[in-house]
Amino acid sequence: MNFERALLCGLGNTGSALLPLLAALPGLREVVLVDRDRIERANLACQAGLTAADVGRSKARVHARRLRGLRPGLKVVAYEQDLARIPLGEWHGALVAGCLDNNEARVVLNAGAFRARAALLLDLGVRADNRLARVSVLHPCRAGSACLECSWSEADYSPARHACAPPAPASGASAALGALAASLAMLEIEKLRDSALEPVAREVVVCADSHEIFSSALHRRSACRFEHSALNLSTAPLSLDATTLGEFFHLASVRGATAMRVEGRFYHPPLSCSAGCGGRLAPGFRPRGGGGVCQVCGRPSAGAAAFQCQTVLAQAEWPPLLGIPLSRLGLRDRDVITLAAADGQPSSFLITLTSS
Amino acid sequence: MNPAQPIHSLEAELALLGITGPFAAFLNAQHKLASALDQAGDVLRVTRAGADRFLLSFQCRTLIGSNQRDCRAADCRVMAGIWFPQDYLRRASTADVVTLLDPRVFHPNLRGGVFCFELKPGMGLRDLAHVIYELLSWQTVNTVHGLDDEALDWARANRNLWPLDTRPLFSKRAPAAEKEDTGHV
Ligand SMILES: [Zn+2]
Ligand SMILES: [Zn+2]
Numbered sequence: 297m298n299f300e301r302a303l304l305c306g307l308g309n310t311g312s313a314l315l316p317l318l319a320a321l322p323g324l325r326e327v328v329l330v331d332r333d334r335i336e337r338a339n340l341a342c343q344a345g346l347t348a349a350d351v352g353r354s355k356a357r358v359h360a361r362r363l364r365g366l367r368p369g370l371k372v373v374a375y376e377q378d379l380a381r382i383p384l385g386e387w388h389g390a391l392v393a394g395c396l397d398n399n400e401a402r403v404v405l406n407a408g409a410f411r412a413r414a415a416l417l418l419d420l421g422v423r424a425d426n427r428l429a430r431v432s433v434l435h436p437c438r439a440g441s442a443c444l445e446c447s448w449s450e451a452d453y454s455p456a457r458h459a460c461a462p463p464a465p466a467s468g469a470s471a472a473l474g475a476l477a478a479s480l481a482m483l484e485i486e487k488l489r490d491s492a493l494e495p496v497a498r499e500v501v502v503c504a505d506s507h508e509i510f511s512s513a514l515h516r517r518s519a520c521r522f523e524h525s526a527l528n529l530s531t532a533p534l535s536l537d538a539t540t541l542g543e544f545f546h547l548a549s550v551r552g553a554t555a556m557r558v559e560g561r562f563y564h565p566p567l568s569c570s571a572g573c574g575g576r577l578a579p580g581f582r583p584r585g586g587g588g589v590c591q592v593c594g595r596p597s598a599g600a601a602a603f604q605c606q607t608v609l610a611q612a613e614w615p616p617l618l619g620i621p622l623s624r625l626g627l628r629d630r631d632v633i634t635l636a637a638a639d640g641q642p643s644s645f646l647i648t649l650t651s652s
Numbered sequence: 653m654n655p656a657q658p659i660h661s662l663e664a665e666l667a668l669l670g671i672t673g674p675f676a677a678f679l680n681a682q683h684k685l686a687s688a689l690d691q692a693g694d695v696l697r698v699t700r701a702g703a704d705r706f707l708l709s710f711q712c713r714t715l716i717g718s719n720q721r722d723c724r725a726a727d728c729r730v731m732a733g734i735w736f737p738q739d740y741l742r743r744a745s746t747a748d749v750v751t752l753l754d755p756r757v758f759h760p761n762l763r764g765g766v767f768c769f770e771l772k773p774g775m776g777l778r779d780l781a782h783v784i785y786e787l788l789s790w791q792t793v794n795t796v797h798g799l800d801d802e803a804l805d806w807a808r809a810n811r812n813l814w815p816l817d818t819r820p821l822f823s824k825r826a827p828a829a830e831k832e833d834t835g836h837v
Contacts, residue, residue: 403743404739404743453742453772455744455770456745456773521741522674523675602749603733603751604751605735636667636668
């Protein structure tokens with residue numbers, strides 16, 4: 297296996313330790329970093345590569361700079377955002393490493409890897425109480441291979457965090473434990489790169505307290521809550537500013553398309569300005585609950601309530617939007633547009649930017 | 653282009669949304685449940701608003717208004733929108749799933765149309781209806797921490813005034829108390 301692109305999700309205790317190891321991977325040309333958090337003083341003791349001057353800065357940006365320093369010439373993209381908000385195309389064909397601290401985010405990680413066909417999915421975890429370091433190695437492109445959630449039980453699906461409750465405490469894991477999980481993950485990547493062995497979905501756990509190592513093969517479970525469906529992706533090189541929605545439909549030439557959706561985004565119909573100026577918000581594809589800018593007063597405005605967002609845009613709603621450039625409809629590089637036809641398989645298009 | 657084809661069946665609508673597998677089974681079960689819940693009493697009406705959406709309307713006594721000075725108890729019809737996002741069986745946020753549409757209700761665990769309550773991924777319509785009704789009727793109030801601090805103060809100062817509506821959600825012809833059919837095992 298050869299990896300040209302990597303997607304590193306989460307830059308805490310394990311992610312910050314995995315970053316320099318990934319930076320040394322031969323053949324790598326692009327790394328995408330995702331973390332919505334900012335660096336806190338407490339992070340300095342248990343996360344790698346930080347200095348006191350970084351406190352208050354975005355983790356994604358600080359580690360992007362660190363990565364560019366470690367490997368000049370590498371293309372580095374930083375998302376200071378929730379994992380659920382990044383374009384689905386970022387997962388496609390990538391070596392995906394999840395260094396997350398909660399299962400809600402792991403659900404997004406897993407779905408992205410399988411739906412967009414990542415080359416490899418690694419999920420890392422640590423537990424401070426008995427010094428456990430874990431890596432799960434999954435193969436989203438292999439038919440019938442286990443997904444991350446196949447081994448989950450009811451208890452692994454956490455209830456929504458109370459919006460009114462104080463934030464969850466940090467894991468309390470040391471930098472050493474994070475580095476152990478990162479090393480385990482990187483060794484699995486090296487093995488896959490160097491050998492021609494059949495890739496097997498596997499979980500490896502090291503317990504530093506009891507000095508034990510556990511390893512088990514992971515199997516696809518039909519009762520898994522994830523549907524294991526993959527999108528049939530083809531790339532659509534275009535300019536988001538110069539291509540209108542109508543032109544995109546023409547390029548895509550899907551016969552009998554009746555509805556479109558943008559994976560992970562929701563169509564917000566034109567809304568009234570929440571500042572009360574009487575103006576309107578432009579329609580477009582935005583994240584759940586994501587707002588926009590009022591066309592009249594220019595103030596940022598609250599988005600549609602979730603119930604008012606649409607998952608798909610039916611053909612009947614297309615005409616007023618056909619002349620609008622994709623960028624103004626909220627589309628971004630590596631977003632995935634799916635066109636559904638009443639008869640037949642849906643077609644999905646991964647947007648890649650052309651320089652025009 | 654051909655004019656849009658009308659969507660006749662839930663199955664076709666789910667296909668357009670790209671919904672398959674366990675989540676399709678869940679939504680099918682919710683659509684069956686919706687009509688049973690609609691006929692299960694005088695308080696709740698359930699309307700389908702799409703393959704993955706429902707409107708719940710509660711006829712109950714609640715506190716309407718936006719602050720301590722203008723709030724008043726009233727018997728009214730409260731509308732809530734329910735949306736089940738594609739990954740609802742696996743992760744859930746109350747802001748996505750429940751939107752209080754009308755009227756403006758004053759409650760410590762509610763702000764901007766969004767309730768705060770313990771939402772488990774895959775929670776079905778019956779349990780959601782119960783949770784929302786208990787909040788609207790002030791049978792359930794989390795007075796430890798809230799979303800609306802002014803309503804929280806009111807709740808603490810007027811403990812003798814709530815609950816506002818003590819009726820159970822399903823006052824008559826209650827549907828069989830079987831375990832909720834969530835469509836997945
Ligand atoms: Zn699975
Ligand atoms: Zn405005």
